[in-house]
Amino acid sequence: MNESNTIDYLMLLADSSLIMGQRLSEWTGHGPMLEQDIAITNISLDTIGQARYFYQLAAARLNEKSGNADVTEDTLAYLRDAHQYKNLLLVELPNGDWGQTILKIFFYAHRQKLMYEKLSGSADAEIAGIASKALKEVEYHVSWSSDWVKRLGDGTQESHDRMTKALEYLWPYTGEMFVPATYEKNFLENEFSFDVLKQGWLDKVSGILTEATLSLPPADTYMHTGGKTGVHTEYLGYILAEMQFLQRAYPGCEW
Amino acid sequence: METHIRDITVEDIRKWLKEVVDPEIPVISIEDLGVLRDIRKEGETFIITITPTYSGCPAMDMITLNIHKKMRECGVPHFKVETQIAPPWTTDWMSEEGKRKLKEFGIAPPMGNRGSEDLINRHPPCPFCNSTNTVLVSAFGSTACKALFKCKDCAEPFDYFKCH
Ligand SMILES: [Zn+2]
Numbered sequence: 001m002n003e004s005n006t007i008d009y010l011m012l013l014a015d016s017s018l019i020m021g022q023r024l025s026e027w028t029g030h031g032p033m034l035e036q037d038i039a040i041t042n043i044s045l046d047t048i049g050q051a052r053y054f055y056q057l058a059a060a061r062l063n064e065k066s067g068n069a070d071v072t073e074d075t076l077a078y079l080r081d082a083h084q085y086k087n088l089l090l091v092e093l094p095n096g097d098w099g100q101t102i103l104k105i106f107f108y109a110h111r112q113k114l115m116y117e118k119l120s121g122s123a124d125a126e127i128a129g130i131a132s133k134a135l136k137e138v139e140y141h142v143s144w145s146s147d148w149v150k151r152l153g154d155g156t157q158e159s160h161d162r163m164t165k166a167l168e169y170l171w172p173y174t175g176e177m178f179v180p181a182t183y184e185k186n187f188l189e190n191e192f193s194f195d196v197l198k199q200g201w202l203d204k205v206s207g208i209l210t211e212a213t214l215s216l217p218p219a220d221t222y223m224h225t226g227g228k229t230g231v232h233t234e235y236l237g238y239i240l241a242e243m244q245f246l247q248r249a250y251p252g253c254e255w
Numbered sequence: 256m257e258t259h260i261r262d263i264t265v266e267d268i269r270k271w272l273k274e275v276v277d278p279e280i281p282v283i284s285i286e287d288l289g290v291l292r293d294i295r296k297e298g299e300t301f302i303i304t305i306t307p308t309y310s311g312c313p314a315m316d317m318i319t320l321n322i323h324k325k326m327r328e329c330g331v332p333h334f335k336v337e338t339q340i341a342p343p344w345t346t347d348w349m350s351e352e353g354k355r356k357l358k359e360f361g362i363a364p365p366m367g368n369r370g371s372e373d374l375i376n377r378h379p380p381c382p383f384c385n386s387t388n389t390v391l392v393s394a395f396g397s398t399a400c401k402a403l404f405k406c407k408d409c410a411e412p413f414d415y416f417k418c419h
Binding site: 021035036038039041042043045046047048049050052053125128129130132133134135136137140143144 | 307309310311312313340341342343344345375392393394395396397398399403417419
C-alpha cells in the first residue's frame with residue numbers, strides 16, 4: 001500500500017468532516033427552536049470530533065514518514081489553503097434555510113453511515129477504529145435528519161416547496177460522494193465497490209424522499225466534482241478565512 | 256502521606272480513580288461510565304487507559320486532567336494516561352451501579368442494549384415518577400450522550416442517557 005494514498009485519503013475524510021462541522025456550527029444560537037439548535041450543534045461537535053481523529057492520524061503518519069514532529073492536527077486544519085483541502089463540495093455549500101441544511105445532513109449522513117460500515121472492516125486498523133466509533137454517532141444523524149426530511153417534505157405547502165428547491169440545489173453535489181479520486185481508489189483498492197455504495201445510498205435516500213412526497217431528480221442530472229482534488233466552489237475560501245484567521249494572524253495562539 | 260511506589264498496586268489506583276467522575280454528570284465515576292478501560296503496571300509506571308464516549312466530547316480533556324490531579328494527590332510518582340478509541344465505547348459498558356446513580360440524579364439510564372435498529376424510539380421510564388408514558392422531544396440533549404424526553408404523566412421534561 002502506498003502511504004501517500006493513505007494520507008491523501010485521510011485528508012479527504014478529515015477535511016470533509018471538519019468543513020461539515022464548521023458549516024453546521026453556524027446554526028449555533030440560530031436554530032428554529034432550542035431543542036433543534038442543540039441537536040444541530042451536537043451533530044457539528046460529532047463531526048469536528050471525527051475530523052480531529054483523522055487529522056491526528058494523518059499528522060502521526062506524516063511525521064513518521066518525514067522523521068520530524070512538525071505536523072499536528074492544528075497545522076493541518078489551520079495552515080492549509082483552499083486548493084489543499086480535499087473535502088466534498090457538498091459540505092462547503094452555504095447552509096441556506098433549515099430545510100436545505102437538513103437535506104445536506106441527510107444526504108451526507110446516509111453516505112457516511114454506509115462508508116463507515118465498510119471502513120470499520122478496513123485492513124488499516126487505525127482507520128477501522130475511527131470508523132467504527134464514528135459510525136455509532138452517524139447513526140443518530142441519519143435518524144434525526146431522516147425524520148426531519150419526512151416532516152418538512154410532507155409538511156405544509158411552504159415546507160414542501162422549500163424542500164423541493166433545496167433538493168434541486170443540492171442534488172447535483174451528491175454525485176461526487178460516489179466518484180472516487182485516484183488516491184481514494186488506490187487506498188481502497190478492493191475494500192469496497194463505489195457502485196454498490198451508491199446503490200445502497202440511493203435505495204435508502206429515495207425511499208425516504210418518496211415517503212416525504214418529494215420526487216427524485218432525473219438520473220442524468222449533471223454532477224459537480226472537484227472537491228476531492230482541491231478544486232472548490234468560491235464558498236470554501238470564506239469558510240477558511242473565518243476559521244483560520246486567528247492562527248494566521250497570531251501563529252501558535254492558544255486560549 | 257508518604258507512599259512508596261513498591262507499595263502501590265493496581266487495585267489502589269482503581270480505588271483512587273473511583274473518585275474521578277464525569278464532569279458533566281458528577282455522580283458517576285469514569286469506571287461506572289465505562290470510560291476507564293484498563294489499569295496496568297509496566298515497570299515502575301502505571302498505565303491508565305481511557306476511552307472517549309463521543310468523538311467530540313469536551314469532557315475528555317477534563318477527565319484526563321482530573322486523573323492527573325488525583326494521581327498526584329495520591330502520590331503516584333510514575334503514571335501515564337492513554338486514550339484508546341477501539342473498540343468504541345458503548346453504554347453496554349455502564350455498570351448497574353452507574354445506572355442506578357444516574358436515575359437518582361434525575362437522568363434516565365440507557366434502556367436495554369444496543370443492537371436494535373431503532374435506537375431512540377423507546378420509552379424510558381420517567382426518573383421522577385417511573386411512568387413509561389414518555390415521549391421523545393429531541394434525540395440530542397444538553398450533552399452529546401443524552402436525549403431529551405418528556406413525561407406525559409407528571410409533565411416533567413428529563414434527560415435520557417442514549418444507548419450508544
Ligand atoms: Zn414522570
